[in-house]
Amino acid sequence: MLDINKVRADFPILHQKVNGKPLVYFDNAATSQKPQVVIDAIADYYETINANIHRGVHTLSQLATDAYEISRKKIQKHINAKHSHEVLFTTGTTYGINLVASGFSQFVKEGDAVMISAMEHHSNIVPWQMLCERVGAELLVIPMNEKGELIMEEFEKLLSNKVKIIAVNHISNSLGTINPVKHIIDKAHSVGAAVIIDGAQSAPHLHIDMQELDCDFYTFSGHKACGPTGSGILYGKEEWLNKLPPYQGGGEMIKEVTFEKTTYAELPHKFEAGTPNIEGGIVMGTAIDYLNSIGLDNIQAYEQELLEYGTQKLQEIEGLKIFGTAQHKTSVISFNIEGIHPYDIGAIVDKMGIAVRTGHHCTQPVMDFFDVPGTVRASFSFYNTKEEINALVEAVVKAKRMLS
Ligand SMILES: *Cc1c(COP(=O)(O)O)cnc(C)c1O
Numbered sequence: 001m002l003d004i005n006k007v008r009a010d011f012p013i014l015h016q017k018v019n020g021k022p023l024v025y026f027d028n029a030a031t032s033q034k035p036q037v038v039i040d041a042i043a044d045y046y047e048t049i050n051a052n053i054h055r056g057v058h059t060l061s062q063l064a065t066d067a068y069e070i071s072r073k074k075i076q077k078h079i080n081a082k083h084s085h086e087v088l089f090t091t092g093t094t095y096g097i098n099l100v101a102s103g104f105s106q107f108v109k110e111g112d113a114v115m116i117s118a119m120e121h122h123s124n125i126v127p128w129q130m131l132c133e134r135v136g137a138e139l140l141v142i143p144m145n146e147k148g149e150l151i152m153e154e155f156e157k158l159l160s161n162k163v164k165i166i167a168v169n170h171i172s173n174s175l176g177t178i179n180p181v182k183h184i185i186d187k188a189h190s191v192g193a194a195v196i197i198d199g200a201q202s203a204p205h206l207h208i209d210m211q212e213l214d215c216d217f218y219t220f221s222g223h224k225a226c227g228p229t230g231s232g233i234l235y236g237k238e239e240w241l242n243k244l245p246p247y248q249g250g251g252e253m254i255k256e257v258t259f260e261k262t263t264y265a266e267l268p269h270k271f272e273a274g275t276p277n278i279e280g281g282i283v284m285g286t287a288i289d290y291l292n293s294i295g296l297d298n299i300q301a302y303e304q305e306l307l308e309y310g311t312q313k314l315q316e317i318e319g320l321k322i323f324g325t326a327q328h329k330t331s332v333i334s335f336n337i338e339g340i341h342p343y344d345i346g347a348i349v350d351k352m353g354i355a356v357r358t359g360h361h362c363t364q365p366v367m368d369f370f371d372v373p374g375t376v377r378a379s380f381s382f383y384n385t386k387e388e389i390n391a392l393v394e395a396v397v398k399a400k401r402m403l404s
Contacts, residue, residue: 002298007383010035010290014383021353024388029173029332029379030357031223032204034287038226041286045279053278054252054269068278071285072268078288079218080209081235085267088234088241089281093200094123096219096234097167099271100196101127103244107194108164110136115158115166115193117142117150118369119175122362124167124198142168144369148175148324156187163193165216170202174361174377175324176307176332178202185215194240200224203233204381205303205330207296216240222280227287231280234271241267248273299382303331306380310389314378317397323370331380334361337396340403342376348399354392 008014011033016023025033045067051060053068069084076084090096108114114128118141132139140163142155150168166188171178185195196217202208203220210218217240222231236244246253246264250273255263264270291299310333314320319338336342346358359374360367367374378392 002294002302002382004302004383004385007294008385010037011383012036012039018353018355019351022391024354024384024391026378026380026384026388026392027355027357028204028381028384029201029224029361029377031229032226032381033383034226034228035290037290038228038283038287041283042228042279045282050279052275064278064282067282068276071282074285074288075233078292079233079235080211082211083238086210086235086238086241088236088268088271089276090219090232090234091230091277091280092221092223092232093121093198093219095232096217097124097196097198098127099234099247100165100217100219100236100244101131101167102247104131104165104194105134106245107243108132108135108137111138111162112164113138113140113160113162115140115142115163117168117179118144119148119150119172119177119179119363119366120167120169121173121198121200122364124169125365128167137164138162144177147326148172148177148329148366149326150177150179152180152183155184159187159191159193161191161193163188163191165194165196167196167198169198169200170208171199171205171330172324172363172366173201173332174334174363174366174375175326176329176334176379177324177326178206178328178330181215182213185213189214201330201332204291205296205300210235222284222287225284225287226290227284228277228280230277231284233284238267241271244271246270246273250274294382302382303380306384306386306389307331307333309386310378310380310392313389313393314396317393317400319400320396323366323372323375332377333379334375334377336372336375337400337404340400342372342374344403345376345396345399348402349392349395352391352395352398354395356392 049063053065194216199220204225253273342358
């Protein structure tokens with residue numbers, strides 16, 4: 001079990017007042033807070049081993065390189081990738097998707113198709129639209145039902161050997177739906193399509209296992225999983241990473257450069273041009289150690305409790321509607337109150353120290369589907385409490401009274 005007082009003591013930012021009230025941070029789907037070990041590891045890196053990595057003979061450069069590569073191996077183990085060179089350091093989920101979408105220009109031809117789903121984040125829509133425009137391919141969209149679940153019969157109808165790649169999120173950031181990605185991956189492979197999973201919302205909450213999923217690519221951000229901003233991972237199967245062209249050209253990604261011809265470095269360096277976010281890569285490893293010290297099973301069970309409690313309490317408010325009621329979901333509650341703009345609720349509860357996100361959550365097609373301008377989104381993490389949920393419910397009731 002998870003010791004909530006001990007966990008909360010790890011997060012210095014939680015122990016402050018905002019607008020005169022104890023901070024209640026319910027914007028975890030946008031970015032997570034950082035435990036003290038992560039904050040310390042950032043300072044420690046700059047205080048002790050800061051140097052540019054690879055190609056360095058001096059001691060600090062070797063120490064920084066070792067720490068960076070140890071972190072890569074740690075992440076490999078954590079996501080159960082077969083090889084550490086299948087784990088690429090990036091700046092975040094968005095970068096990983098763009099890298100793959102750009103490279104797939106070589107494998108998607110005119111008349112082919114790319115498939116996404118109705119509940120993707122804009123960063124898993126726009127790069128694929130750009131790819132389709134570039135090569136003259138068609139963008140297919142797996143539809144969803146009123147609960148915010150993908151309709152699998154429709155998915156199977158859309159699937160054919162014209163589809164070269166499928167890009168879906170593991171968990172929806174605006175609805176909380178956990179998608180049946182294993183099923184999608186198996187079906188995709190049966191028609192020869194590759195699959196990239198947007199794991200921005202799953203990496204902080206679930207065990208993810210690359211070999212079990214058998215996905216071709218999987219991408220996530222460090223900052224949503226207790227790590228630093230500007231850090232991220234793209235996992236790719238070795239055979240795909242060998243086939244894919246480099247994304248950016250520059251230092252570190254080359255074997256030999258002449259003006260006539262350049263040959264590329266081996267994996268993973270082929271995709272890591274330029275000086276990376278060294279500290280971010282190292283500290284992502286620290287963040288993963290931290291999550292594992294709490295235990296993802298404990299995290300999941302506790303967050304599920306918060307989800308059930310929050311859903312029940314919020315639903316008691318008259319006129320409140322929850323968007324995203326999938327059978328399998330994580331601790332994200334998107335809601336609106338009839339006749340009130342989500343922004344107004346967000347602004348009022350902020351005055352009471354409660355941080356929620358309002359708007360379209362980078363998923364405008366989801367808002368269009370439900371025919372709303374946006375929602376109020378409360379997303380819970382393992383350091384939140386039922387008392388904080390009570391504070392939210394009270395604040396929303398107050399806001400409703402003031403606005404109606
Ligand atoms: C946050 C998020 C992204 C984008 O992540 P960045 O860290 O901004 O690159 C993509 N997809 C989902 C589902 C997200 O929640």
